[in-house]
Amino acid sequence: MKEITVDATLDNIETVTDFIDAELERVDCPPKAMMQINIAVDELFSNIARYAYEPEKGPATVRVEVDPDSPEVVITFLDHGKPYNPLENEDPDITLSAEERGIGGLGIFMVKKTMDEIEYEYRDGKNILRVKKKL
Amino acid sequence: MNINKTAEGSFLKIKVDGRLDTTTAPQLEEELKASLDGVTDLAMDFADLEYISSAGLRVLLSAQKTMNKQGSMKVLNVNETIMEIFDITGFADILTIEN
Numbered sequence: 294m295k296e297i298t299v300d301a302t303l304d305n306i307e308t309v310t311d312f313i314d315a316e317l318e319r320v321d322c323p324p325k326a327m328m329q330i331n332i333a334v335d336e337l338f339s340n341i342a343r344y345a346y347e348p349e350k351g352p353a354t355v356r357v358e359v360d361p362d363s364p365e366v367v368i369t370f371l372d373h374g375k376p377y378n379p380l381e382n383e384d385p386d387i388t389l390s391a392e393e394r395g396i397g398g399l400g401i402f403m404v405k406k407t408m409d410e411i412e413y414e415y416r417d418g419k420n421i422l423r424v425k426k427k428l
Numbered sequence: 429m430n431i432n433k434t435a436e437g438s439f440l441k442i443k444v445d446g447r448l449d450t451t452t453a454p455q456l457e458e459e460l461k462a463s464l465d466g467v468t469d470l471a472m473d474f475a476d477l478e479y480i481s482s483a484g485l486r487v488l489l490s491a492q493k494t495m496n497k498q499g500s501m502k503v504l505n506v507n508e509t510i511m512e513i514f515d516i517t518g519f520a521d522i523l524t525i526e527n
Contacts, residue, residue: 329509331479339483387517389518391489391493391522399517407512
């Protein structure tokens, strides 16, 4: 298990992505799974950066667990900002035309569809969001 | 992310390389805002685009809406990961994709 704690800002998405990629490369993660995980990190960390502490700033921890014996990766996002469960968002209507389309909720929807598991809990004053991807 | 533009009359091709995500999508948005005047035929070339997140989809949707008013837009050379994102999100039906 490895983790990184940084200020929850949009500027730090790249830092977190690089950190995760280094771990994924270590276990020979297939490129497609890596890109899907990169997208999930972009969506989930940017949500924290935008909303968790708004209008203040605060830290976020991203933990990555790769088990050499089981082909899966588990990534956990922790912050102690406002309680917020993104899984409660209604899924977007993906059948609407360009003119009718809003863009809200699309990010978390993509994460739900491309990861194998996603779970949220609020514990000890922390938002804990965990995604699992089979490799 | 890198953006390369090729213009010829009212035709504009924008080639986007790398990652189109929260960090880079605002650059593409600016580039499009500055470039679409008088363009009736827009092509977005994704041959060297690795992936796209919802921030990138937002920019594509906005470009598609603009082009619906003044012409047409095509998306070229979409890789498997990005095509899957377009399928999942319904963007495959909104965009005109040519591979």
